[in-house]
Amino acid sequence: MSPVYDCSDEAQLLSGMRHARQAIGRGELVVLPTDTVYGIAADAFSPRAVQRLLDAKGRGRQQPPPVLVAGTATLAALVQEVPEPIERLVGEFWPGGLTIVLPSQPSLAWDLGDTRGTVAVRMPAHHIALEILEETGPLAVSSANLTGRPAAVAIDAAIGMLGDDVAVYLDAGPSATGIASTIIDATSLVGPRGENAPEPRVRVLRDGAVTREQLRVVLEDLLEPDPEPEPGGPR
Template structure:
């Protein structure tokens, strides 16, 4: 069976981190704790390892994994540009539960799947994972679960689903939040554009309201509110038509 290291125990932390680094270097998979949910990690620059990650989850190339980084310096090396509004988001929410999609640096030699020239990047707020990232460099990391199953909030959850497909399990205890990160698409901030151009792809640990405090009008309006407004307008229009139809000639 794949080894599990309780990283809350200093006697297990050092050998666990050593084996995790070695596994990443070999192109194997590692399960690690984050501030949101447990993640399954692979060397972002090893296409075979990234494909193994997708296979372990039962996911296709059309769902490329995000990349975790140790800080904004690494982010700048991975993306084509870091727009000023994204700088503000990073200052407010990193490290933390915000994943940002930006155009990828075109000179990079990697294959995360069908990314369409973009990359989703996050800096996690977890000591163990940040330490590992400092040693390994960027890691392709997705939630440590089978596609369609609930995200793992304990290392045992990940073990039950992923088993021997993972070389090393790092146990950091129950996830602090158990809530996945919020994902935003900021690709349209790169270039000369105007209007509400940052979209929330998934609302998670960072609320839309908190994003709006930083981005203002750059944040696309909540489509649920717009849909409700359209529905109210349709109902009002239907009521008006009924009134006209029922009025005396």
């Protein structure tokens, strides 16, 4: 069985962090804590490692994993442009539960799947995840679960689903929130727009830790309108 390190024990934490960094360097998978749910991580610049991640989750290339970063400087290096409204969002909600989709930097040599030229980026608010990211650089990270199953909020759930497909498990106790990050699509804010192009809007792809109300305080009319309620549903 793959080793599990109790991060509440200083000696195990140091050993686990070292083995996690080594596993990432070998193109293997690591389960680590974040501020939302446990994540399964791979070297974002190793196509074989990213494919291992997708295979472990039972996920196809049409569902590329997000990328976790240690700071805003790395975000700027991974995307074509960071529009001013996104700078405001990052200042308000990073580190934290907001994943931002932007056009990726075309010069980067990576293969995250069928991204259509975009990348989803987040800076987590968890000291263990951030320390690993500082050492390894950007990591492809998806929730530590099999596709279609609930995201793991405790290490035992991740182990039960992913088993020996993962080289190292870092156990930091129950997830801080257990709520997945909100994902927004800000690609329309980047690049030139034709004369008859629609107004750029930020779309919410997945509701999560950051609410639409919080996003609207920062983005105002740049955020897409809230969806219409379902017929017969609550008003």
